[in-house]
Amino acid sequence: MQLLYSILSVGIVSVACHFLSEYMGYRVVAFVLLITVSLIAMFFDILPVLLTAILTALTWDYFFIPPHFTLQVASAEDGILLSMYFVIAMVNAVLTFKIRQAEKEVRRKEKRAGAVKLYNTLLNSLSHELRTPIATIIGAADNLQANNARLTPQHRHELINEISQAGLRLNQQVENLLNMSRLESGFVQPKKDWCDINEIVYDAVRHIETNGVSQHIHININPDIPLFRLDDGMLEQIIFNLLNNAVKYTPADTRIDIAAMCYTDVLQLTIEDNGPGFPEQAISRVFDKFYRLAESTPGGTGLGLSIVKGFTEAMGGRIALENRKEGGAKFTINIPAETSYLKNLKNE
Amino acid sequence: MNKPAILVIDDEAQIRKLLEITLQSNDYTVSLAETARQGIALTAAHPPDLIILDIGLPDDTGHNVLKELRSWYTHPILILSANSGEEDIIAALDNGANDYLVKPFRTGELLARLRSALRSTTHELSTPVLDINGLQIDLAARTVKKGGIPVKLTATEYTLLALFARNEGKVLTHQYLLREVWGPGYISQSQYLRVFIAQLRKKIEDDPNRPTYILTESGIGYRLVSPE
Numbered sequence: 136m137q138l139l140y141s142i143l144s145v146g147i148v149s150v151a152c153h154f155l156s157e158y159m160g161y162r163v164v165a166f167v168l169l170i171t172v173s174l175i176a177m178f179f180d181i182l183p184v185l186l187t188a189i190l191t192a193l194t195w196d197y198f199f200i201p202p203h204f205t206l207q208v209a210s211a212e213d214g215i216l217l218s219m220y221f222v223i224a225m226v227n228a229v230l231t232f233k234i235r236q237a238e239k240e241v242r243r244k245e246k247r248a249g250a251v252k253l254y255n256t257l258l259n260s261l262s263h264e265l266r267t268p269i270a271t272i273i274g275a276a277d278n279l280q281a282n283n284a285r286l287t288p289q290h291r292h293e294l295i296n297e298i299s300q301a302g303l304r305l306n307q308q309v310e311n312l313l314n315m316s317r318l319e320s321g322f323v324q325p326k327k328d329w330c331d332i333n334e335i336v337y338d339a340v341r342h343i344e345t346n347g348v349s350q351h352i353h354i355n356i357n358p359d360i361p362l363f364r365l366d367d368g369m370l371e372q373i374i375f376n377l378l379n380n381a382v383k384y385t386p387a388d389t390r391i392d393i394a395a396m397c398y399t400d401v402l403q404l405t406i407e408d409n410g411p412g413f414p415e416q417a418i419s420r421v422f423d424k425f426y427r428l429a430e431s432t433p434g435g436t437g438l439g440l441s442i443v444k445g446f447t448e449a450m451g452g453r454i455a456l457e458n459r460k461e462g463g464a465k466f467t468i469n470i471p472a473e474t475s476y477l478k479n480l481k482n483e
Numbered sequence: 484m485n486k487p488a489i490l491v492i493d494d495e496a497q498i499r500k501l502l503e504i505t506l507q508s509n510d511y512t513v514s515l516a517e518t519a520r521q522g523i524a525l526t527a528a529h530p531p532d533l534i535i536l537d538i539g540l541p542d543d544t545g546h547n548v549l550k551e552l553r554s555w556y557t558h559p560i561l562i563l564s565a566n567s568g569e570e571d572i573i574a575a576l577d578n579g580a581n582d583y584l585v586k587p588f589r590t591g592e593l594l595a596r597l598r599s600a601l602r603s604t605t606h607e608l609s610t611p612v613l614d615i616n617g618l619q620i621d622l623a624a625r626t627v628k629k630g631g632i633p634v635k636l637t638a639t640e641y642t643l644l645a646l647f648a649r650n651e652g653k654v655l656t657h658q659y660l661l662r663e664v665w666g667p668g669y670i671s672q673s674q675y676l677r678v679f680i681a682q683l684r685k686k687i688e689d690d691p692n693r694p695t696y697i698l699t700e701s702g703i704g705y706r707l708v709s710p711e
Contacts, residue, residue: 306587326569326702328657329674331681334699337692354692362674368569368702475674 141175141183145190149198161199165220168195172224176231184232188224195220256425260437264308268301275301303346311438314372315424318445325366325450329475332360332395332402335367339374340393349387350408352378355394361474363402369446376439377406377466384428385410389463402452402472407465412458421456487601488512488529492522492548493537493563498586502535505590511597519548526556533601534560538575546574553579559600559653563588569702573656576704581653599652599708613648616709618687618696620648629687639664640683647697647707656704680705 148171152164168191176184196206200213208214275294279286286294317323333356340352374393381391389410396403413421413428420426422444427437443466447454452470459465489511491502499515506513514531516522519540526534534552538545549560562575562583572583581600584593611623619628622645627634636644642664647655660676661669669675684691697705 302587329677331677333681333692334677338699338701341693362677371701477674477678 137179137183138186141179141187142190144171144175145187145194149194153198156199161195161201162216164199165195165216169220169224169227173227173231176228177235181228181232184228185225188221188228192217192221192224253425260425261312265305268305268308271301272298272305311442314442315438315445318442318449323445323449325369327364327366327472329362330365330367330370331362332356332370333358335371336374336393336395339371339378342371342375343378343382348382350382350385350389350391352391352393355392357396360395360397361476363397363470364473364475365402365450365470366446369450373443373446373468374404374406376443380439381406381408381410381464385463397474398469400471400474402468402470404468404470405465407459407463409459409461409463412462412464413456415458418456418458422454486510486512487532488514489533489535489597490514490516490522490525490531491535492516492519492540492545493535494518494539494541495537498537498563502593505593506597509594519545522548523551526552530556530558532558533597534558535563536560536580537563537565538571539565546578549575549578549580561596561600572703573658576654576656577659582706583654596652602652602709613651615648615651615696615707620645622648627687634686636683636686639679640686643679644683644687644707647705651707651709654700654704654706660704 145168148167152167156164172184172188172191175187179187193206196208196217197204200217201209208217275298279291279294283291336354336356340354343352378391378393381389385391385408389408391406391408394405396405417426417428421428422440423437424441425437426441444454447468447470450470450472452468455467457465457467489506491499491506491513493499493502493515494517496517499517503513503515514525514529516525522534522536525531534556536545536548536552538549540548545562549562552560559581560579562572562580563586564571564575564583565586572585575583582596584596611621613620613622617630619631621627625641625645627636627641627644643660646660646663657673657676658670661672664679665672665675680697681691684694684697687696688694695708697707699705
């Protein structure tokens, strides 16, 4: 394919030069042809580039150097020029190609280094996030086993509570990792079915509230919002993770508002709070895998928001984060979806 | 009343141990099986009041055990599943399981499901009037009262509620509900179900947004429970 394109370019450039040679003389044509070789060397492999170099040399000789339409060269000067042309074209081709090879190598190494860094971050974050609750469970169980007689009922109760909390935390981490690997595999197909947004939002809020919440969550959904054809599991996970994030990283008594609206065949979800908001430089990175704010409290893998983004995009939607003028963070999600009102059914 | 007998079929020793202790300390009689064969043999020898079945057994899939058991065993079967894959759970419910729990589950939740499933078996024998914690459904007169006050339901709403009431505690899948209430042609028309569930909740729940009678099983279906 590239060979064909090379021959074609040489042909086109030669024809163009043929018309222009009356105005610029045949020696200038050599430079135009050289540029062609250089350009082709920037994009094509070594074989088509060498072919171009040889072809242009022959073309220049055959069509442009007098006597025309022969491979003979009339003057000694033109003979030297032709040999020099041939060498320059070859060197040009080979050098350009070598530079490109070197660049490729550098890019490959950078990519690998990036992958290794990501992998290390993952391992560090994971081993910490998984080992902390495991250490708690093993330690607390050992303590209950070895010191059972000496423990006060209060301490025993606290140790049992620690085991239970650690178990829940482990489960949450595993859930996040499974979701992330589903997204990474690239096989995430949303299972679209009719969703009652009201029900999904209230379920997610109830789910969050069972773990104990010190903030105030307000829900604002128009009772006449239509049904949307979306993946209810993904939607619930999106809402849960965003609420979980707000609950984890805002102080007690913060107000959290969750709203759902319908704009012609687009579901818009907003989740905002009047907490401290995000540092401006972090806003573009919070959806990155394993990204965590430097000062944030321990107890997260930095996967929650990237899963939110992954699921939103899997359904064809977009997510944005901004700090509110009056303080606090605001997440806005827009997902295009088929809607259904079914108002005519009400009296069936 | 005798202690209800529960058979646990699970290949994981830790889960068997956990369930044995939990159930015994809550006044159930427990027998244990670690393979499908053993579970079926035990069920045939001493039919329990309820079976807790792990869907991922080594010698036979839980689905096959479920089908085999359901050909003659009529008491409730509760499924345990290690993955929350909806297809797996829906298949189990369609094959006659009454309810399911995804590992890891909370003990309180397990006990509530057991009570609910065991209660539902007694309904079939009693009067045409079902009383589900203040919600009275008269299947003969086709009337519904809440706290003694009549609730006006449309024909479809009533059909839906009566179906739930006859299957109290049991998870009914979207497809099952659509087929039973609207007919086989409506199996993929889940928007009908969403709309009517919302309407029914407005009429029978104290707070339709925080339902206590008709609970949602996300991605799977709904079930009617007695609030405890």
